Amino acid sequence: MTNHWSLETGGSPTQAERLGERIGIGGVVSRAxxxxxxxxxxxxxxxxxxxxxxxxxxxxxVSLDVRQSEFVSLIGPSGCGKSTxxxxxxxxxxxxxxxxxxxxxxxxxxxxxxxxxxxxxxxxLLPWRTVRRNVSLLSDVNRRQxxxxxxxxxQLAMLDDIGLTPFLDSLPRELSGGLQQRVSIARAFALGAPxxxxxxxxxxxxxxxxADMRYLLLHLWGQxxxxxxxxxxxxxxxxxxxxxxxxxxxxxxxxxQVIDVSLPRPRHAEVEDSDDYHRVLGEVRAALRQGWSS
Numbered sequence: 273m274t275n276h277w278s279l280e281t282g283g284s285p286t287q288a289e290r291l292g293e294r295i296g297i298g299g300v301v302s303r304a305x306x307x308x309x310x311x312x313x314x315x316x317x318x319x320x321x322x323x324x325x326x327x328x329x330x331x332x333x334v335s336l337d338v339r340q341s342e343f344v345s346l347i348g349p350s351g352c353g354k355s356t357x358x359x360x361x362x363x364x365x366x367x368x369x370x371x372x373x374x375x376x377x378x379x380x381x382x383x384x385x386x387x388x389x390x391x392x393x394x395x396x397l398l399p400w401r402t403v404r405r406n407v408s409l410l411s412d413v414n415r416r417q418x419x420x421x422x423x424x425x426x427q428l429a430m431l432d433d434i435g436l437t438p439f440l441d442s443l444p445r446e447l448s449g450g451l452q453q454r455v456s457i458a459r460a461f462a463l464g465a466p467x468x469x470x471x472x473x474x475x476x477x478x479x480x481x482x483a484d485m486r487y488l489l490l491h492l493w494g495q496x497x498x499x500x501x502x503x504x505x506x507x508x509x510x511x512x513x514x515x516x517x518x519x520x521x522x523x524x525x526x527x528x529q530v531i532d533v534s535l536p537r538p539r540h541a542e543v544e545d546s547d548d549y550h551r552v553l554g555e556v557r558a559a560l561r562q563g564w565s566s
Contacts, residue, residue, distance in 0.1 A: 310337040310373070311467055311499035312361050317370035318524075319356055330356050332524035333370065343493060343500045345510040345517045347556065349564055353525025354503045358469050361501055362388055374467060382467070389460035389498070391470040395452040397444040403455050404440045407431060410463040421464035430458055434488055450481040454488065461492050468493075470502045474509070486512050487541060494538055507560070511552050512539060519556065521563035528563035531555050 319331040331353040338344045346354040359365045360372050363379030374382035382388065389410070397406045404427070411421035422430065431437060434454055444452055453473060460468055474482040486509055493500060504510050510517045514533050521528045533552050535543055543549050 309339050311340045311342070311375055312336075312338040312501055313371075313373045314357065314360070315371045315373075317357075317360065317367045317372060319353070319360065319365065319368050329524035331367075332526045334525065334527055335370075336518055336527055336530070338499055338501055341497045341499055342515050343502065343513055345502045345504055345514040346520060347504055347507065347510045347517055347560065348520030348525065349522050349560075350505070351523050352520040353523070354520060355471055356525070358471050358501060358503055361467075362390060362469050386463070387465055387467055389463045389465040389468045391456055391460045391468065391473045393472045393475050395444070395449075395456035397452060397455055397459075399444050402441045402443060403436055403447070404428070404431070406444070406455055407459045407462050410459060422462045427458075427462050430461065430492070434458060434492065448481075450477055450485065453477065453485060457485075457489060457492065461496055461498070464496075466498055468498045468500045470500060472503050472505065475505070482506075482509070483541070487539070489513065490537075490539055507553060507556050508544070511535075511549060511556060512544065517556050519559040519563050529559040531559060 314334050314336045317331055317334045318329075321328045321330055334353070334357065336344075336357075346357060348354055356365065360367055361374065361379060363374075363381075363383040372379055374387065377385075377387075398409065401409065407427055408424065411427075428437075428440075431440065436451070436454060436458065439447060439451060444455070447455070453476075457473065460470075474485050477485060490513060502510075502513060504513075511533055517531045517533060518527050519529045519531065520526065531552065535546070535548055535552065
């Protein structure tokens with residue numbers, strides 16, 4: 273994590289530059305190329321759940337490496353195991369077969385060391401705490417010498433940067449849904465965790481607010497450089513945000529294709545008018561259709 277919140281980029285490589293040599297353009301990077309550099313690694317993971325008298329096969333031999341500072345989206349039909357993968361990465365579930373590692377540790381150990389930030393579908397703000405105190409909550413609770421998170425000054429600078437300064441002393445009930453989700457995302461970044469797990473954080477927002485939130489998220493991520501595993505049902509959202517999109521087929525969930533998104537960074541709304549954007553959009557849509565029918 274950077275020591276000071278700043279929009280200046282001089283003197284150190286940008287997030288896109290740090291990723292450039294590793295991601296490349298064209299073709300899916302093999303696991304052999306990425307395993308040593310993986311922030312999150314799924315190796316032949318299978319998972320079952322018991323529902324009353326039924327055994328539901330949720331995931332089947334899923335393998336995926338998410339590299340350091342990479343943004344990877346999981347997309348697929350409902351019930352294909354996207355959120356299950358997120359919970360496995362976060363140490364909330366154990367695989368029945370295969371293995372999951374986070375920075376070469378077990379997810380449970382990474383969770384004990386507070387190496388995660390999590391952004392759920394709904395903001396989950398504490399109703400009695402103001403905006404500034406909700407953002408500082410995780411840092412206040414999880415004080416560690418090896419991962420102290422953002423300083424108070426850096427948190428306030430970040431909140432100012434994303435337009436929340438006028439609402440610092442507001443309670444969640446006084447905020448719109450979009451502003452509440454801004455607070456939720458800022459809270460995750462303020463923890464300073466190297467890995468962010470995001471489970472459809474914009475699904476409850478209207479389309480205009482949702483589109484704005486994508487670029488706000490990219491702005492914050494570009495400054496911090498965390499590794500992000502992001503679940504979505506939106507093809508445009510996956511393409512705008514991601515370095516790669518992992519497409520899952522219908523249950524039992526398995527990764528049918530991983531698509532490189534070679535759009536230049538930093539990305540702004542104008543990228544959605546480009547031919548390359550529409551090309552990748554078509555690739556992801558075709559992969560979803562193929563995964564649904566396979």
